[in-house]
Each structure stands twice: as C-alpha cells, then as structure tokens.
Amino acid sequence: MKQIAVIGAGTMGNGIAHTFAQSGFTVKLIDISEAAIERGMTTIAKNLDRMVAKGSITEDDKINTISNIITYTDTKDGVVGCDLVIEAATENVDLKLKIFKQLSDICDHNVILATNTSSISITQIAAQVVHPERVIGMHFMNPVPIMKLVEIIRGYNTSNEVTKIIMSLSEKLGKTPTEVNDYPGFVANRILMPMINEAIETLYNGVAGVAEIDTVMKLGMAHPMGPLQLADFIGLDVCLSILNVMYDGFKNPKYAPCPLLINMVMAGKLGVKSGEGFYDYAEVKKAEKVSKQFMKS
Template sequence: MKNIAVIGAGTMGNGIAHTFAQKGFNVHLIDISEASLERGLNTIAKNLDRMVAKEKITEADKLETLNNITTFTSIAEGVKASDLVVEAATENVDLKLKIFEQLDEACDENTILATNTSSISITQIAAATSRPTKVIGMHFMNPVPIMKLVEIIRGYNTSDEVTNTIMELSKALDKVPVEVNDYPGFVANRILMPMLNESIETLYNGVAGVAEIDTVMKLGMAHPMGPLQLADFIGLDVCLSILNVMYEGFKNPKYAPCPLLVNMVRAGKLGVKSGEGFYDYSSSKKAEVVASQFLK
C-alpha cells in the first residue's frame, strides 16, 4: 500500500496527509476549493517547520514530505491508482454518503475506502457503495501528526482482511490502532462528548464559571486541558453534530445537547475556528474567558 488519497484539506485532512507523507507515502490531497488546499499545505509546512526547529526532523525531511503531496480539486482525478482513500470531510452524513457514492464509482474495485468520521455509522456509509466489505472507519485524533491513537471501526460487513490491513498500516504510521465496533460515537466520543456536554450543562445551570469548571478538571482530574476549552478546540459545531448523532442513534436523553451549546452554535460562536467560544481567541487575546449573554 503506497498511494493514499485524502478527501478534505481541513484540520483533520491536512493532518492525515502530513502523517502519511512524512512516512514516505504518495499522497493526493483533494478538496473542492483551491484556497482550502493552499491553506492545508501552508498548515503542513508550518507544522513541519516546528518539527525542524525542535530538531525532530531535518530540512531535507520537510522538503521530502511536502514533495510527497500532490493536490487535486477533482475526486475522480485525485483517487486514480489509490490503494486507500481516507475521507475527512465535514461531519455531515449526507455529504459523506454523497462522497462515498462518488468514490465507489471512481476507484478501482480493490481500493479500500476509509472514513475519518468521529461518530457516523460505518455500516450506513458502506451501504452507499457496492463494496461494503472494503469500507472501514479510520478515526484519527487531533492534532493528527502528534496524537498516537487511531480508532479502527468495523462496519457490519467490513472484512477481516481489510481490518487487518488497516491495523497494520496504522502501525506503519507509528500510531496505536484500537479496533472497535460500529455504534454511535464509537468509544472515544461516546465517553468524551457526554463529559463535555455535562460541563456545558454545569455552566448553563450556574454551578460555576468557565475558568472554575476547567480549573477543577485540570487540577482535580489531571486533564491537560479543561473540558470547555477542549470543546472550543474541537469546535462547538462538531461537538453538537456528534451529540446529535448519538442522541438520534440511541434515543437516550443523556446524549441530548445542552441548550447553551445549541444557542452558541446558532450564534456562530464555534470556538477556536471562529475566534470565540467559551474563550476569546482574538488576535489580542489568548484563551480569555468570554463575558457574553450566552454565559449568564
């Protein structure tokens, strides 16, 4: 397995492309937007520069990694001759189903199709193709070049051969693959998202403020980042989407998103990506607690 196509040049997509390219794979990074591709490549270059500065890689390693990446705005062109396609588009089920229909038509019959979804059913995605045995979840953690875990999610029809291949491939990336079954949220988000949602509920109910909640979890539970700041980092829209998938999948009220989270997303307060969430990330400030109507 040498040729890898990555769909989506956003935060996860460019991180996945970076990781494969640094390990010597030929990577086709695909996005409908040239501007997104340019931003993705710039992000990869900046992350590689940090690694050079820390003497983790050489300048030659950086250039080789960048040379291993080719960009495309066409899925049909970008996935040609790919051994594996990793879809890392927005966490939207209709979009993913449409992409997998396109991939099924454009890819060789032996190409493995993986999705980086953090919550959506692999079985449902696989059903949009004529190759459900070759569809699998490959859920990387953010930031991809640093985080070791990859959740490997088997759909109902995913074959043993494909699962074993992706497990070994993940190890070749110096990742630690963990095989899990296909239920909403899988393992990581089934446990993480209710904690984040409960932290937002704690704020919403006036038990404590943003800084106080995060401080309790950092100092009391040894978390490297407080849950509200972590939600900002993930993206409040992403958190809401995952919680909605879990709520719809289980029909259990414990997964219902907090009204404060819903309102903040409606207001465009999405966390780091929008410059403001529970904290302010504007150019003159660094993660300062927001004093807004949503937190009263």
C-alpha cells in the same frame, strides 16, 4: 500501499495528509474549497516548522513531506491510482453518503475506503458502496501528527482482511490502532462527548465560569486540557454533530446537546477555527492572516 487520497483539507484532513506524507506515502489532498487547501497546506508547513525547531525532524524531512503532497479540488482527479481513500470531510451524514456513493462509482473495487468520521455509522456509509467489506472507520485524533491513537471501526460488513491491512498500516505510521465495533460515537466519543456536554451544561447552569470548569478538570482530574478548551479545539460544530448522532442513534436524552452549544454553533462561534468559542482566539487568527499575507508577498 504507496499512494493514498485524503478527502477534506480541514483540521483533520491536513493532519492525516501530513502524517502519511511524513512516513513517505504520496498523498493526494482533495477539498472542494481552494481556500481550505491553502489553509491546510499552511498549517502543515507551520507544524513541520515547529517539528524542525524542536529537532524532531530535519529541514530535509520537512521538504520531503511537503513534496509528497499533491492537492486537488476535483475528487475524480485526486483518487486516480490510489490504493486507499480516507474521507475527512465535514461531519454531515448526507455529505458523507454522497461522497461514498461517488467513490464507489469512480474507484476500482479493490480500493479500500476509510472514513475519519467521529460518530456516523460505518455500516450506513458502507451501504452506499459496491463491496461494502472494504469500508472501514479510521478515526484519527486531533492533532493527528502528535496523537498516537487511531480508533479502527469495523462496520457490520468490514472484512477481516481489510481490518488487518488498516491495523498494520496505522502501525507503520507510528500509531496505536485499537479495534472497536460500529455503534454511535464508537468508544472515544461515546465517553468524551457526554463529558464535554456536561461541562457546557455546568457553564449554562451558572455553576462556574469557563476557566473555573477547565481548571477543576485539569488540576483535579489530571486532564491535559479542560473540556471546554478541548471542545474549542475539536470544533463546536463537530461536537454538536456527534452529540446529535448519539442522541438519534440511542434515542436517549442523556446525549441531548446543551442549548448553549446549539446557540453558539448557530452564532458561528465554532472554537479555534472560527476565532472564538469558549475562549477568544482572535489574536491567533490575526497572526495566521498576517503570516499568510507575508508568504504571498
């Protein structure tokens, strides 16, 4: 495998593109939004700068990584000549089904189609595709260039051969792939999201404040980050979608999203990406805007 396409240049898509490009793959990064592509490329450049400053890569590595990425706003143009497509678009069932129907129509039948979905059924997605045995979940963790785990999800029809290829490809990226089966939330989010939801419920019930809840989990349970801050990093809209998928999939009230989470998403408080969630990131957003203007001038 030499050439891969990544659909979606948001939080995860730009991290996946960065990781593959740094390992020498040609990456075609596709997003319907020109602004999202620009933001994604700025994030990649910033993350590479941080790695150069730390001494973990050289300036040449940075230049090569960036030059391995080509951007597109049209999926049909972007997937030409790719051996693997990884979809990392917004977590929405209808959108993903539509994207995979299109990929089935425009890609050769030997192209492997992966999704980075956090919770949506791989089997349901694969049902849109001719040769569903080539559809697989490749669930990277955030931030992708740093996090070692890739949860590899086998849909009902995913073949052994495709699973083997994707497991070994993940290892080539320096990751640790872990194989799981296709049930709502898979393993990572089935365990993580109820904890985040409970932390939000604890705040909603007035048991403790944001900082206190996160401090208890950081210092008491040795978590590197509190659950509310982690929710901000994941994106509150993403957390809500995952909880809804598990709530619908298991028909179990224990996965019902906390009303406070629903309200915050409706109010546009999505965490780091919107500038505010449980914490305020306005200063970070302001700094990003200034550096973008500076780069343009």
